[in-house]
Amino acid sequence: MQRDVVILGGGPGGATLAMHLLAEGVKPLIVEKETFPRYHIGESMTGEAVNVLRSLGLGPIIEANGHPTRKGALVLSSKGKNSWWVPVMLRDANHELVEGEAWQVRRSVFDQTLLDEAVRRGAELVKARAVEVVRGPDPDEVRGVVIEHPSGEREVVHSRMLCDVTGQATWLAHQGVTSPKEPGRYDKQIAVFSQIRNPVRGEGFDGVDRPTHPDNTIIFYAELYHWAWFIPLDDEIVSVGVVVPSSYFASKGETKEAFLRRELKELHPELARRVVDTELAEEARAIPNYSYFIERFAGKGWLCVGDTHRFIDPIFSFGLYLTMKEGQHAAPLIRRYLAGELGDGREAFATHTRRMETAIDHYQDLIDGFWGEAQGFAYLVNNPRTRNQVIDMFAGRIYDVTERDIPAIKEMRALARKAREGGRLYGEDRRRSGFVAPTA
Amino acid sequence: MDTIEQTVKSFILDSFLPGADPNQLEADTPLITGGILDSLATVQLAVFLEQHFKVEIAAHETGTENLDSLALIGAFVRSKLAA
Numbered sequence: 001m002q003r004d005v006v007i008l009g010g011g012p013g014g015a016t017l018a019m020h021l022l023a024e025g026v027k028p029l030i031v032e033k034e035t036f037p038r039y040h041i042g043e044s045m046t047g048e049a050v051n052v053l054r055s056l057g058l059g060p061i062i063e064a065n066g067h068p069t070r071k072g073a074l075v076l077s078s079k080g081k082n083s084w085w086v087p088v089m090l091r092d093a094n095h096e097l098v099e100g101e102a103w104q105v106r107r108s109v110f111d112q113t114l115l116d117e118a119v120r121r122g123a124e125l126v127k128a129r130a131v132e133v134v135r136g137p138d139p140d141e142v143r144g145v146v147i148e149h150p151s152g153e154r155e156v157v158h159s160r161m162l163c164d165v166t167g168q169a170t171w172l173a174h175q176g177v178t179s180p181k182e183p184g185r186y187d188k189q190i191a192v193f194s195q196i197r198n199p200v201r202g203e204g205f206d207g208v209d210r211p212t213h214p215d216n217t218i219i220f221y222a223e224l225y226h227w228a229w230f231i232p233l234d235d236e237i238v239s240v241g242v243v244v245p246s247s248y249f250a251s252k253g254e255t256k257e258a259f260l261r262r263e264l265k266e267l268h269p270e271l272a273r274r275v276v277d278t279e280l281a282e283e284a285r286a287i288p289n290y291s292y293f294i295e296r297f298a299g300k301g302w303l304c305v306g307d308t309h310r311f312i313d314p315i316f317s318f319g320l321y322l323t324m325k326e327g328q329h330a331a332p333l334i335r336r337y338l339a340g341e342l343g344d345g346r347e348a349f350a351t352h353t354r355r356m357e358t359a360i361d362h363y364q365d366l367i368d369g370f371w372g373e374a375q376g377f378a379y380l381v382n383n384p385r386t387r388n389q390v391i392d393m394f395a396g397r398i399y400d401v402t403e404r405d406i407p408a409i410k411e412m413r414a415l416a417r418k419a420r421e422g423g424r425l426y427g428e429d430r431r432r433s434g435f436v437a438p439t440a
Numbered sequence: 441m442d443t444i445e446q447t448v449k450s451f452i453l454d455s456f457l458p459g460a461d462p463n464q465l466e467a468d469t470p471l472i473t474g475g476i477l478d479s480l481a482t483v484q485l486a487v488f489l490e491q492h493f494k495v496e497i498a499a500h501e502t503g504t505e506n507l508d509s510l511a512l513i514g515a516f517v518r519s520k521l522a523a
């Protein structure tokens with residue numbers, strides 16, 4: 001077969017990229033190895049993620065799923081003193097901040113809705129596994145992909161643009177097409193997660209004046225790098241996960257399930273109070289070493305989108321947003337590339353990847369500052385001078401913004417530098433230690 | 441004590457140590473490491489300094505190196521005002 005655009009991966013990144021391309025008049029082929037619905041982690045999203053979905057006209061069909069909506073995220077430290085509330089806020093037509101809401105999605109349902117809709121709008125979907133890349137004469141060039149159908153039969157699909165949106169599978173990196181996949185700062189962490197039934201939801205807390213909406217995300221943190229999430233998925237079920245250093249997990253010598261059930265009761269008193277029944281409603285799963293980056297993630301005839309080129313840490317629920325936003329940015333470029341307006345595309349896509357990196361760098365700063373300099377971070381979140389700017393960053397307004405638009409970006413960067421130099425963070429992360437040459 | 445230190449001292453006494461003996465708060469009394477200011481109080485102090493003295497204090501400057509005593513705070517605010 002021969003297709004202009006082949007998208008590997010039919011998750012939210014692949015499905016929304018397909019819909020952005022369709023809106024540009026480009027009809028892609030999506031290759032997805034799993035039969036949907038399938039389980040996936042990553043259920044809370046930012047305010048701007050909602051905007052990406054709404055811009056695609058997906059508001060009504062997502063609402064029809066009945067996903068709960070959060071009004072914000074409550075971040076609770078173990079000592080209670082360094083706790084804060086980040087509301088979901090949107091910018092209205094006058095650029096004023098107004099309260100918003102963001103969906104909390106059971107991914108099996110959400111991902112299927114998006115993929116079905118992409119197909120309904122004209123994307124072609126094939127259930128197959130990408131197994132081998134087809135290279136061009138130029139070693140950097142990709143000309144297609146070999147896919148394997150469920151029958152075991154293999155087929156070559158030639159493409160003009162191959163988009164890797166395979167998430168943590170980082171498919172093109174494993175094919176040796178990108179520059180090497182390198183460990184990120186939070187590479188030594190493991191996430192262990194499942195779902196529970198009927199925990200206590202939505203009340204306020206002693207000493208913390210908070211909205212009491214039952215469907216908010218709650219983040220509990222204890223020691224450095226030791227935290228848990230609480231994400232309501234419907235009236236009954238709440239997604240819970242515990243993230244810890246892998247060495248700590250290993251030292252416990254427990255099964256995933258036993259580990260999770262014990263941590264739910266020990267990690268944080270407020271979490272323990274909420275979790276009435278530690279019986280798990282889902283298999284306990286784990287993802288280790290989820291933090292990595294790939295420096296060069298576009299080339300002639302290929303592009304990586306979302307998690308597939310960089311993932312820092314899930315603590316502030318940026319993943320879905322980043323993968324969907326990158327697709328939104330990439331779609332018009334891909335159309336122009338196919339129309340022959342961008343030459344061999346290398347220059348245009350290199351510029352694109354630098355834009356994407358700069359945006360994610362803001363999040364790397366935010367996360368490093370949070371872990372390494374909790375005091376300064378609390379000040380940025382609570383200071384009336386910077387509070388709304390931080391809310392903007394949490395919401396996802398990180399693309400093409402400079403210190404002039406959001407002065408707190410500069411402050412966040414200085415704080416992150418102090419955190420990295422202060423020795424409290426995990427050691428090297430080559431990408432953020434200053435000696436990665438910009439990709440040209 | 442200089443007026444800056446005096447102003448900050450009054451703020452800390454009023455906000456975080458109501459009823460305490462003012463003489464116990466000396467220029468070199470450790471505020472953060474001594475447990476007088478917790479994390480939230482430290483945030484409030486730094487915001488107060490910004491607003492009262494009309495200086496800008498960056499997040500990375502809100503650690504003990506600048507805020508752990510009245511003397512340190514005085515020197516820090518003076519350096520900001522001079523800049």
Ligand SMILES: Cc1cc2nc3c(=O)[nH]c(=O)nc-3n(C[C@H](O)[C@H](O)[C@H](O)COP(=O)(O)OP(=O)(O)OC[C@H]3O[C@@H](n4cnc5c(N)ncnc54)[C@H](O)[C@@H]3O)c2cc1C
Binds near residue numbers: 031042128131306321
């Ligand atoms: C512990 C943890 C918690 C997280 N929590 C959040 C959160 O609360 N909020 C949030 O926004 N994000 C969260 N994330 C991140 C979120 O999961 C991802 O950012 C998001 O799923 C990325 O979407 P995607 O479509 O790019 O990739 P995915 O959703 O991973 O989809 C990739 C698709 O590619 C398919 N695929 C893979 N290999 C092949 C192949 N060879 N051939 C064909 N198909 C293939 C897979 O089957 C899959 O369907 C979390 C991540 C982790 C690790």
